[in-house]
Amino acid sequence: MDVPPPEIAYSRMRWNAPLSLPHAESLLHQLQLADAATLVDLGCGWGELLLQAAAMHPALHCEGIDNQAWAIERARGATVERGLAARVRFRLQDATTWDGSAHRLMCIGSSHAWGGSSQALRALAARSAPGGYLLYGDGCWEHGRPPADAVAIFGDGVLRLGDLAAEAVAAGWRVMHSSTADLREWDEFESSWRDGREHWLRTNADDPAAEELRQLVERRLREYLDVYRGVLGFAYLVLRK
Ligand SMILES: C[S@@+](CC[C@H](N)C(=O)[O-])C[C@H]1O[C@@H](n2cnc3c(N)ncnc32)[C@H](O)[C@@H]1O
Numbered sequence: 316m317d318v319p320p321p322e323i324a325y326s327r328m329r330w331n332a333p334l335s336l337p338h339a340e341s342l343l344h345q346l347q348l349a350d351a352a353t354l355v356d357l358g359c360g361w362g363e364l365l366l367q368a369a370a371m372h373p374a375l376h377c378e379g380i381d382n383q384a385w386a387i388e389r390a391r392g393a394t395v396e397r398g399l400a401a402r403v404r405f406r407l408q409d410a411t412t413w414d415g416s417a418h419r420l421m422c423i424g425s426s427h428a429w430g431g432s433s434q435a436l437r438a439l440a441a442r443s444a445p446g447g448y449l450l451y452g453d454g455c456w457e458h459g460r461p462p463a464d465a466v467a468i469f470g471d472g473v474l475r476l477g478d479l480a481a482e483a484v485a486a487g488w489r490v491m492h493s494s495t496a497d498l499r500e501w502d503e504f505e506s507s508w509r510d511g512r513e514h515w516l517r518t519n520a521d522d523p524a525a526e527e528l529r530q531l532v533e534r535r536l537r538e539y540l541d542v543y544r545g546v547l548g549f550a551y552l553v554l555r556k
Pocket residue numbers: 330331332357358359360361362363380381382383386408409410411422423424425427428
């Protein structure tokens with residue numbers, strides 16, 4: 316069993332990406348949803364961005380796909396609570412096996428499902444019709460070459476921001492809009508990630524797994540503040556096929 320269970324670990328996060336509500340609204344606007352009938356989110360997590368899109372566009376039909384059962388369960392609960400079940404559904408599935416079609420796609424923070432950024436951008440291009448849009452979110456190095464201690468944490472698969480956009484173009488996309496998460500969004504993302512775990516630690520202080528989790532949370536805070544704050548970026552690209 317995961318400690319804490321993911322429902323608790325992620326309970327303090329609005330979404331599992333560094334993103335504010337105004338930034339999300341702006342990205343959904345850039346995705347030209349008013350001209351679309353269908354939107355599919357691949358690796359949707361608990362589906363918050365998809366639900367926001369559905370709430371903003373009353374004629375839009377939405378589908379979210381994720382391979383984590385607890386996340387799909389949270390997404391379905393929120394769908395019913397918000398009265399969106401007639402137009403929004405969530406599917407427990409490996410996103411890389413999705414072979415449907417949609418006017419608009421989203422893929423935020425899930426490129427690892429395809430093996431990395433380049434592979435994801437190519438696979439998603441293959442699933443998109445000419446004129447279709449993709450809102451793509453991915454980690455990237457914010458400025459030039461990353462320091463070795465940041466590479467040691469995140470590996471050498473992370474691209475520089477410009478290289479990520481170039482990969483999108485090479486995969487057959489036009490970049491219609493680009494933005495990155497700002498430091499306030501990152502601080503909120505990291506803090507809310509820790510907050511769910513701190514909550515569990517407060518109520519399970521004597522659990523045999525508590526010490527290891529406490530160390531993990533402390534290590535992540537230290538790494539964030541000392542190594543990757545302002546170094547690891549998160550890019551949002553609105554792409555047109
Ligand atoms: C960083 S989270 C981002 C979730 C969501 N897009 C968001 O922004 O809140 C990455 C998500 O990708 C999902 N994922 C990873 N591999 C997957 C796969 N092969 N098929 C479907 N979902 C996958 C994970 O379960 C997780 O929910």
